Amino acid sequence: MIRPAKSFSDYTHFGFVLLPSFTLLSFSSAVEVLRMANHLLGKSVYRWSILHPEASSVVSSNGIAIATQPFDNRDMPDVVFVCGGTGIRAASSPEILATLRHLAAQGIPLGSMCTGAYALAKAGLLNGYRCSTHWENLTVLRQEFPMVEFEEKVFVVDRNRVTCTGGVAPLDMVLHLIASRVGADVRASIASQFIVAHIRDAKDRQRVPLLARVGSVREALVEVASLMEANIEEPLSLGELAELSHSSQRQIQRMFRENLGVTPTQYYLNLRLQRARELLTQTGLSVMNITVACGFQSACHFSKTYRKLFGVTPSSERGWGLHHINTSFQNSSANYMRQ
Structure with a gap:
């Protein structure tokens, strides 16, 4: 049946x-x-x-x-x-x-x-x-x-x-x-x-080590991605990434496209937006401070790109995340102690 x-x-x-x-x-x-x-x-x-x-x-x-x-x-x-x-x-x-x-x-x-x-x-x-x-x-x-x-x-x-x-x-x-x-x-x-500061949803990704995704034979790609992760607040240009990794811009573009299916620019942008989401849901930093900390020149551009990736604006993300986690803690603790 x-x-x-x-x-x-x-x-x-x-x-x-x-x-x-x-x-x-x-x-x-x-x-x-x-x-x-x-x-x-x-x-x-x-x-x-x-x-x-x-x-x-x-x-x-x-x-x-x-x-x-x-x-x-x-x-x-x-x-x-x-x-x-x-x-x-x-x-x-x-x-x-x-x-x-x-x-x-x-x-x-x-x-x-x-x-x-x-x-x-x-x-x-x-x-x-x-x-x-x-x-x-x-x-x-x-x-x-x-x-x-x-x-x-x-x-x-x-x-x-x-x-x-x-x-x-x-x-x-x-x-x-x-x-x-x-x-x-x-x-x-x-x-x-359960002392969980941020509830993840279906939009959140696993933290998959890049080396696990592309293998040890792609050390040059891992090096470029590491440079990106280390420079979130002041993003490096493609030319700077090429110079620091001793690769050409064309090589970098090809490596990302062939191994990750995205351009270096898109990968770098997603890294910054993921970092922004962590800061929005786990800290009390203002949206403007997070905008700057993640390398965006304007709050408008930050909000537009954030919504395109996650489906909500930074303000909406902040509104649910911190409000419900913080305001519920005292109520749930009191309820727990009464029983």
């Missing part, structure tokens, strides 16, 4: 399929958001099931074993996430792949955390989808699964697939999924409880 589609705000029962050597940090980051949401709301809105089609417990990459339960057709989750970690190829057994295909055939939305996207891709369940996975696996997976569009985002929501990188990024992903149900204030209060 195929389930009728639900919106993300309707998800209240989350399922987590643990694969051998899964990353405990990623798994717990997701579950803790649901736990804290229930705590702050004062009722059990969310629940979760820890699943495996065969094993009664699964050992994480740090050696801690977590008890699991089999799927119950009478109480299936609204969404199921595959939790991966190290040794993902061996962990993606035929039984796991068959289970994932069965879930997809039932119309259950699927997701992944850390390297779990490999299992979904191996099962053929990401063809034609955009998705995220840990940056260490991006290059290999793009070659192995050409029908999947791997992105360098922290998490990606594409129709009935919700994929996420590793580390604590599942915290941001689950906060995104529950936001419309719990509201902005509770969402920010959850972040405050």
Whole structure:
């Protein structure tokens, strides 16, 4: 029986399929958001099931074993996430792949955390989808699964697939999924409880080391990019970059186009805008000070380019980020102490 589609705000029962050597940090980051949401709301809105089609417990990459339960057709989750970690190829057994295909055939939305996207891709369940996975696996997976569009985002929501990188990024992903149900204030209060100063969204990118993206044979490219990162407030011209890196301007343009798919100018601009976003959401600097600190000559040009990349103006970004994180902290702390 195929389930009728639900919106993300309707998800209240989350399922987590643990694969051998899964990353405990990623798994717990997701579950803790649901736990804290229930705590702050004062009722059990969310629940979760820890699943495996065969094993009664699964050992994480740090050696801690977590008890699991089999799927119950009478109480299936609204969404199921595959939790991966190290040794993902061996962990993606035929039984796991068959289970994932069965879930997809039932119309259950699927997701992944850390390297779990490999299992979904191996099962053929990401063809034609955009998705995220840990940056260490991006290059290999793009070659192995050409029908999947791997992105360098922290998490990606594409129709009935919700994929996420590793580390604590599942915290941001689950906060995104529950936001419309719990509201902005509770969402920010959850972040405050976990000492999270900035909630990342679907526009945020992983911090993928450039060397991991282009390989050690592109040392000249890495050198130019490092010069850009070191000169955000006073951007260098293409001529200056060429002189300092002992390359020609034409070589630099070709390296960026062939290896990164963008011009040096666009790459440099994106670096500055990413830095601006960090300053907007994590500091109290004024928009004008950030404009100068990130090498923009006018606030108008800064605002226009920022909106083109992120879809919001700098003022709007600042308005949500700092206001909700800061103003919710005292309320959430008081609520926490009362219970």
